[in-house]
Amino acid sequence: RASLAHIPGDHSKTIAKKVERQQVLYDRSKRFTFLLTEQAVRWPLVGPDALAVQTDHLASLTHLPNVRLGVIPMTSPTGPAPLNTFTIYDDRIATVELTSGVMVFRDPRDVMGHLEEFGRLEARALFGQDARTFLGKCADTLR
Structure with a gap:
């Protein structure tokens, strides 16, 4: 709710969808x-x-x-930070969230670039x- 507060209007449906979307985390498949x-x-x-x-x-x-x-952690040297939130679904598709919308990448080189960046960051995580x-x-x- 707080992340949408700067946008005018009723956010009830959006919030409900975000909460509902989290249910996929419990799908063990x-x-x-x-x-x-x-x-x-x-x-x-x-x-x-x-x-x-x-x-x-x-x-x-x-x-x-x-x-x-x-x-x-902030104490972990990570090198350059990603400028945007990105999601990798598999080796065929990645998305990048911008303030103006979402970009979808299907080119294997783009997806591989995000997989490599993710791997560098993952190595630094707890x-x-x-x-x-x-x-x-x-x-x-x-x-």
Whole structure:
């Protein structure tokens, strides 16, 4: 809700779709790997109490057997950062989210470039118990 607050209008349907879309995470026939930067985890779009709850939720997702959630700490040297959020669906399609919309890439060279960038970032991330511990400390700081 907070991420849409700057856009005029009723956002109820959009929010409901975003929440509904999360149900796919519980479909064990699908696999997901998410990477977040510490800056994204700590971004104060909502108040500290709500942000702590969101951070706890992220940590809980690391227990799902089909979900890998990694956090890249600010102390990890990552090299150039991606300028936009991107999603790689498989080796055939990747999307990049811009403020003006979404770009879809189907050219194998473009998809491979995003896979390589993802791999560089993934190598710097904390996963599993390390991610849970890190996220727990972030949430504790907010409380």
